[in-house]
Amino acid sequence: MKIIHCADIHLDSALSTNMSSMQASERRKELLNTWVKMVEYGADNGVRVIIIAGDWFDTSNIFVNTADIIAGTIRKYSNMDFVYLPGNHDERACIGMLGKHKNLMVLDKECNSVRYDDVVIAAYGKKLQLKNEDVNIVVAHEELSDVKLLAGKNIDYLALGHIHKHMEGVIDQRGMWCYSGCLEARGFDESGEQGFVLLEVTEGRIIHTFVPFGYRHVHDITVDVVYESEESGMDTILLCDKIADRLVSIPGKDMVKVRIKGAMTPGDVINVSYINSYFKDKFYGFRIEDGTDMILDIDMLSRERSLKGEFIRAVLASDETDDMKRSIIRCGLSALIGEVTE
Numbered sequence: 001m002k003i004i005h006c007a008d009i010h011l012d013s014a015l016s017t018n019m020s021s022m023q024a025s026e027r028r029k030e031l032l033n034t035w036v037k038m039v040e041y042g043a044d045n046g047v048r049v050i051i052i053a054g055d056w057f058d059t060s061n062i063f064v065n066t067a068d069i070i071a072g073t074i075r076k077y078s079n080m081d082f083v084y085l086p087g088n089h090d091e092r093a094c095i096g097m098l099g100k101h102k103n104l105m106v107l108d109k110e111c112n113s114v115r116y117d118d119v120v121i122a123a124y125g126k127k128l129q130l131k132n133e134d135v136n137i138v139v140a141h142e143e144l145s146d147v148k149l150l151a152g153k154n155i156d157y158l159a160l161g162h163i164h165k166h167m168e169g170v171i172d173q174r175g176m177w178c179y180s181g182c183l184e185a186r187g188f189d190e191s192g193e194q195g196f197v198l199l200e201v202t203e204g205r206i207i208h209t210f211v212p213f214g215y216r217h218v219h220d221i222t223v224d225v226v227y228e229s230e231e232s233g234m235d236t237i238l239l240c241d242k243i244a245d246r247l248v249s250i251p252g253k254d255m256v257k258v259r260i261k262g263a264m265t266p267g268d269v270i271n272v273s274y275i276n277s278y279f280k281d282k283f284y285g286f287r288i289e290d291g292t293d294m295i296l297d298i299d300m301l302s303r304e305r306s307l308k309g310e311f312i313r314a315v316l317a318s319d320e321t322d323d324m325k326r327s328i329i330r331c332g333l334s335a336l337i338g339e340v341t342e
């Protein structure tokens with residue numbers, strides 16, 4: 001018996017943080033399309049059940065067009081069951097919009113379950129009671145606080161949602177826990193491969209395989225500012241080349257987050273907004289973060305009889321935290337030496 005475990009699909013997400021409204025609308029369709037493709041994959045591979053471990057929907061009020069597509073997949077694949085445990089985003093109103101289907105089962109924390117011969121799929125809850133002789137798949141949508149609490153409960157596979165990244169670990173000698181992660185990344189913080197987990201139950205044992213499935217991925221890249229030599233220093237064009245070297249194998253349809261790290265001295269110019277405009281058309285999404293530190297001898301600078309010295313003395317005498325003082329000094333010195341900070 002084959003089962004798909006997916007979670008955190010977040011259909012109809014607003015996606016307004018990183019995207020224009022047109023791009024967000026396109027991406028919402030992609031999320032929906034990836035759902036349909038996953039169901040088709042299930043049908044092509046003889047999957048009997050699709051478990052959705054929460055956050056199928058991002059909102060309590062999905063678009064009618066979305067409900068139409070979801071209900072359509074449930075109706076079309078009537079010999080496949082859709083076992084759904086609502087998460088913390090989606091509400092039961094969405095289920096109402098899908099209509100009634102014999103092959104759509106909604107679990108809740110009062111611990112109802114679905115049985116297929118000796119395979120049981122149950123919601124995690126206080127009343128959870130599992131038989132030793134069954135193959136027990138438990139569904140939950142939460143952050144695991146203490147795995148030890150799950151030990152000895154006859155769990156074979158804990159199908160988790162809530163953390164948007166594929167992760168897995170051991171419960172006890174018998175069972176394991178697994179977050180499937182999202183099907184598709186929705187923002188720059190959802191980096192890495194996204195997809196679902198395919199379970200195969202044979203002779204009382206579960207074999208699980210993570211299947212990367214997202215159409216677009218987020219790549220999280222750190223680029224160190226390294227000087228070729230003392231004389232050459234660092235400039236924005238040189239840094240763009242260094243970043244480009246790291247991005248060469250990333251397809252343009254993906255999203256990229258680049259963080260620049262390293263130590264800068266006052267006077268080194270790195271124009272973050274230029275780097276952003278240079279790369280932004282090369283990928284579906286691009287974000288640059290300046291994580292560089294400025295090497296400052298604040299003690300020495302504060303004794304200077306100059307505008308810089310005066311400025312630093314004023315900041316040091318303020319009530320700000322040390323981190324904030326450093327940040328103000330860094331920003332102020334950049335302005336004083338003529339860097340444009342945008």
Ligand SMILES: [Mn+2]
Nearest residue numbers: 008055089162
């Ligand atoms: Mn979620």
